[in-house]
Amino acid sequence: MHVVRGARSDIPIVVAVHSTARGPAIGGCRIKPYRSVGDGVADALRLSRAMTLKCGLAELPHGGGKTVAVLGDAPLTPPVRENLVLDIAETIRTLGGRYRTGPDIGTTPQDMAVIHRLTPGWAFCRPETLGGSGNSSAATARGVRAALDAAVAHVRGTRAVTGLRIGVIGYGSVGRLLGRSLAADGAEVVVTDRDDRLRAQVETDGLTWSTSDLLRQDLDVLVPAATGGLLSPESVAGCTIPLIVGPANNQLTGDHVATLLHERGTTWIPDTVASAGSIIHAVCREELACDEPETGARIDAIGAKVDRILAHARTHGTTPLQAAHALATHHQPATA
Incomplete structure (x- = not known):
């Protein structure tokens, strides 16, 4: 430090x-x-x-x-x-x-x-x-979408989002890309953001603007795409959403919240998995000399990683967060 x-x-x-x-x-x-x-x-x-967890799960040569x-x-x-x-x-x-x-x-x-x-x-x-890899928003959104599709298949038995009601919290660059992508594939997308000036853009994109607390809404999927700390013991107490997956970092106020969500029947995909597209893109393009197709394939593999995490959690009776730690530890040398 x-x-x-x-x-x-x-x-x-x-x-x-x-x-x-x-x-x-x-x-x-x-x-x-x-x-x-x-x-x-x-x-x-x-x-x-x-x-550190994110790099371990993405199998990148970094802490x-x-x-x-x-x-x-x-x-x-x-x-x-x-x-x-x-x-x-x-x-x-x-x-x-x-x-x-x-x-x-x-x-x-x-x-x-x-x-x-x-x-x-x-x-x-x-x-x-x-000479850099540029803005990482598209890579982040691509990875989140791969994670979301895999998680939807786990919860609903199909990767299709058609007809699902999906809430997006935060309409910045990544939230906007996700909202548009999900709507294009047939989802009903509801958006909230602290910045009321974004309402016009949301509605122009054909999405629904809301001022409500989306954690309390009747949704099939919630996508946290703003700052962290959204999920606390108090905020999840009344949550009935089956699936939460998004790019916001540090979504939980503490690891114990993952257990509370699990006990309520909510599948929460750790943000360390879902948001890894940006670092995969940067490291692959700037350090590992990967071309765009290879880099894109590694980002898309986040979906397979989510499959492994959820399968491990189901087999061992743990939360997805505990499963993510177990898989990362498998790839991670002793901490220096």
Whole structure:
């Protein structure tokens, strides 16, 4: 764990390195407000731990890490933000290659280009024009769709989503791609987002806008596609949705919530599996010299991974989360 205050921006920067057993730690760079530096540290620790699990399940030569820049009440002006990215690059450079970053909430492929230039290449997802793998949204959505189709087959006996009522929480770039894809395949898609300005786009896309708590709605599938922490003991208490699968990171407030969902008859697909398309795409294209068809096939294989997780959970009487940990451990060397 590395916590520093940026020399230029005066903003606290947290870098958590959870494991380097498989190779250098990787994980996105998040710039967002927190109530305290301690909250930012806790978020970085949770996310870095999840990244280790994600890399293990995806069988990538990396462990998990995370960068969090802890914003306060002061506005993040363009000059301060520019200095913050420079501070983040400097912090990553001091780790000597143990950690490599990528875009996350509050950062962009352009930011990764700056970090890549100022470190010896320790940033993924630069713009394609600069030699990177570009925006990861399409890869993330492709992986989530593979996970969703496999999970639907487990719950309903068929991969078809035609006629299903599917709720999407969050209509950012990934949520939008998923909503459109599911509607194109015949699902009735209901969307909610904190940003009411997105309603026009949702309705233009032929989807239904809702201001209701989708966890309490009569849905066949729920797709969390916003920030984490959605699923808590309180929020799942009245949930009757058969299947939850989506790209949002750290959807559970604690691992015990997976047990609560399982006891209520809800199949929850760990986000560490469902959202792995982005890191598979970045690592395959930028490190492993895979072409797009091979990379796409590895992303689509997330569906087969979900099949294995659910089969393991059924055979051993565990939750999908416990099954995911068991399978990741099978591929994961001892943590360094």
